[in-house]
Amino acid sequence: MLKLKNVSKFYYSNGVIASGFSKVNLELNMGEFVVITGESGSGKSTLLNVLSGLDTYEEGEMYINGEETSHYNESDFEEYRRRYVGNIFQNFNLVNSYTVYQNVELALILNGESRKEAKEKITNIIEKVGLSDFANTKCSKLSGGQKQRVAIARALAKETPIIVADEPTGNLDSKSAEEVVKLLSEISKDKLVIIVTHNFEQVEQYATRLIKMHDGKILEDKVLEKPEVEEGDSSRDFADITVANRLLLGARNAFNIPAKFILIFAVFMFISFAVAGTYSSFQKMEYEESAYGYNMFFNNASDDRIVINKPDKSAITDEEFKAIEALDNVKRIAKDDLLVDYSESISDEEYWYSFYGNFVDLKDFEGELSMGRMPENPYEIIIEGRSDDYYLSEGTEDLFEKNFYLDRYDESGERKLETPFKIVGIVLNDNIRGWQSTYYVGEEIMKELRERSAVERSNIKSLFEGEYYDTMNGEPNFHVTPSDIVPKGEAYVSSELNDLTQNGNCVGKSIVISAENIYSSDSLTVKISKTYNKGNFKKLMGEDFKESKMGLIYINSEDYNNLVNKGTFQSSVFVENVKTLDDTTASLKEMGFNTLVMRESLSSEGAEIKQIISMMKTFALAVLVIALFFISYFIIRIILKSRNSYYTTLRTLGASRKISKQLLDIELFLLATLAYGVFMIAMLLVYGGVITQGYIMDLAGYLKPVNYVIMYVVIIAMSYLISHKFAKKLFKDSVMNTYREEA
Numbered sequence: 001m002l003k004l005k006n007v008s009k010f011y012y013s014n015g016v017i018a019s020g021f022s023k024v025n026l027e028l029n030m031g032e033f034v035v036i037t038g039e040s041g042s043g044k045s046t047l048l049n050v051l052s053g054l055d056t057y058e059e060g061e062m063y064i065n066g067e068e069t070s071h072y073n074e075s076d077f078e079e080y081r082r083r084y085v086g087n088i089f090q091n092f093n094l095v096n097s098y099t100v101y102q103n104v105e106l107a108l109i110l111n112g113e114s115r116k117e118a119k120e121k122i123t124n125i126i127e128k129v130g131l132s133d134f135a136n137t138k139c140s141k142l143s144g145g146q147k148q149r150v151a152i153a154r155a156l157a158k159e160t161p162i163i164v165a166d167e168p169t170g171n172l173d174s175k176s177a178e179e180v181v182k183l184l185s186e187i188s189k190d191k192l193v194i195i196v197t198h199n200f201e202q203v204e205q206y207a208t209r210l211i212k213m214h215d216g217k218i219l220e221d222k223v224l225e226k227p228e229v230e231e232g233d234s235s236r237d238f239a240d241i242t243v244a245n246r247l248l249l250g251a252r253n254a255f256n257i258p259a260k261f262i263l264i265f266a267v268f269m270f271i272s273f274a275v276a277g278t279y280s281s282f283q284k285m286e287y288e289e290s291a292y293g294y295n296m297f298f299n300n301a302s303d304d305r306i307v308i309n310k311p312d313k314s315a316i317t318d319e320e321f322k323a324i325e326a327l328d329n330v331k332r333i334a335k336d337d338l339l340v341d342y343s344e345s346i347s348d349e350e351y352w353y354s355f356y357g358n359f360v361d362l363k364d365f366e367g368e369l370s371m372g373r374m375p376e377n378p379y380e381i382i383i384e385g386r387s388d389d390y391y392l393s394e395g396t397e398d399l400f401e402k403n404f405y406l407d408r409y410d411e412s413g414e415r416k417l418e419t420p421f422k423i424v425g426i427v428l429n430d431n432i433r434g435w436q437s438t439y440y441v442g443e444e445i446m447k448e449l450r451e452r453s454a455v456e457r458s459n460i461k462s463l464f465e466g467e468y469y470d471t472m473n474g475e476p477n478f479h480v481t482p483s484d485i486v487p488k489g490e491a492y493v494s495s496e497l498n499d500l501t502q503n504g505n506c507v508g509k510s511i512v513i514s515a516e517n518i519y520s521s522d523s524l525t526v527k528i529s530k531t532y533n534k535g536n537f538k539k540l541m542g543e544d545f546k547e548s549k550m551g552l553i554y555i556n557s558e559d560y561n562n563l564v565n566k567g568t569f570q571s572s573v574f575v576e577n578v579k580t581l582d583d584t585t586a587s588l589k590e591m592g593f594n595t596l597v598m599r600e601s602l603s604s605e606g607a608e609i610k611q612i613i614s615m616m617k618t619f620a621l622a623v624l625v626i627a628l629f630f631i632s633y634f635i636i637r638i639i640l641k642s643r644n645s646y647y648t649t650l651r652t653l654g655a656s657r658k659i660s661k662q663l664l665d666i667e668l669f670l671l672a673t674l675a676y677g678v679f680m681i682a683m684l685l686v687y688g689g690v691i692t693q694g695y696i697m698d699l700a701g702y703l704k705p706v707n708y709v710i711m712y713v714v715i716i717a718m719s720y721l722i723s724h725k726f727a728k729k730l731f732k733d734s735v736m737n738t739y740r741e742e743a
């Protein structure tokens, strides 16, 4: 079965060569119960380790079943151990955190058996070694004798032809020792059992062969009894551990030592929070950097605004507005985009109070009033501004009583006091950047503003008697003005227009009025039916005459509206949450809109800083990840150090390096995933509003789903690298060296 020819084993340590044993010749056969004795240091353990493939030899030849082994590499010896050898050690080498059953099971599932298959066998073997009552007891709770019986059960379960026991009774009282030896002899009938002991008397009655060692040499080799068993390859069949059992062992190892579990879990929690903290603080910096700035073309550069229009420059339909409104994260739509950038001052008659701001439809008001009440009629409004505006926060004594007017001036520069309205509610909001207030106004005022802005953006020209007159700069004025008095299709003009005609009478002549903007152009032909002058103005138009009104062209209001108001071509969408603005923009693009994201169109200084931050982010995150890796490797190595023996045990049971490492990979993967899962739950609780702790909220606020995925990948990669580095160190040596290092 096993044959040694002039085999020597040397140890090299610190440049000194020591001899383990030298020039040993030996042939061992099936059915033998071989006892090796000799004083301490004589080379018994060394010989046993070489025989069982746990250690290498330097000289001579070793044959296994007639096969020479000098060309064997690590994995050949692994296979040899799996096929042939069951080990029993003086210090048991059990997995203390496993139960008796799990220890025996380990030997079987590592060699490819299914747990179901193994069950009956394990139960029988545990019964055979007399530990049925302790099957589910953790090994750490057993006595020495019991532990050694578990070790024997484990070696038996493997069903290998060779069983090797190094001083199995060394740590036992004499009664336990006797039981263990008896057990070993019972199983030796059809096996080769090699046992090392100080105490020959203990095993004398069972031994079939006695080998005495001294100073690394065999002093005596005596056959006491001829074995009856026939030679033959009775090696055990084996397969690799199944994937399911790898996961099972990985999970068992992750959780079965509470203190270790908590420590490693804490390390991964720490990693999760550290990475997320850094990541999110950079996201925050980036975000804040881009939120400030200005835009040359847009007055309202608020960061929650997306300007949209259609590529074909057609008007946005009501259905489209409905669809936009239905999108997640859309707070409101300012249908008429120009109104968003349109600001105006409002003041009371004596200019005691004066505010400058932007108009928003009262329907879109969602906040809470700080003072006053909600509007009850079309001419009551709410004003929203910063609390450091004295007139909104402290000096409000008679603000609510005053009549307010839009600060508009007519052509002569005189203030126009149009329909008065009242401020009835105040909202203080310090999140407003800059100094613009917001007025929440009813549909009436909104409509008027919309019409005004439509006119302001349209280029209106009049063609009269072959000449074009610009609405704004024409001479005479040619300012087209809507009026409810003028019938459709007609125009009332100043009598001065008579001078522009050949026959001195403009009545009955046509004016072609055209209005165009970047989206649409249209024209309208009206017939002059009446002329006005200073004398008949009041009677004709129903309002007081003013010098500035000379030259205006009055046309029917509806005609005017049809010409100028061609629908909404450009709108602004305001989002609820700026952090997910990109998603909303993507949805709008999918719906076919052109989009302009206000915060991305801000001044270029912001963009440069953003780029610098982005570079810094990558660099800092890389440094952080590397630093975290070493810190956590250092900590996890200390925590796992106590588990070296576990991996050595796995390997004496026949697990390859690869499998042992995989189990560690799985263990750390599970712990990292669990820690990250708990971290994610914390984040979800923040989003769900359950956790309101400041730091965690800040953390969650700037992270997007893709960031979470990236972080998970980073953390799993880290756990893998930690496992890899640890395994590399752990499996650097042959199995025995790892044992020795621990001792």
Ligand code: ADP
Binding pocket: 011, 012, 013, 018, 019, 020, 021, 038, 039, 040, 041, 042, 043, 044, 045, 046, 047, 740
């Ligand atoms: P035994 O088991 O009979 O007590 P060992 O086989 O453990 O003896 O040791 C045999 C010899 O080899 C001793 O001289 C011991 O000092 C030496 N030896 C054992 N292990 C090592 C090692 N790892 N490094 C150096 N020398 C060793």
Ligand code: MG
Binding pocket: 044, 045, 046
């Ligand atoms: Mg020894």
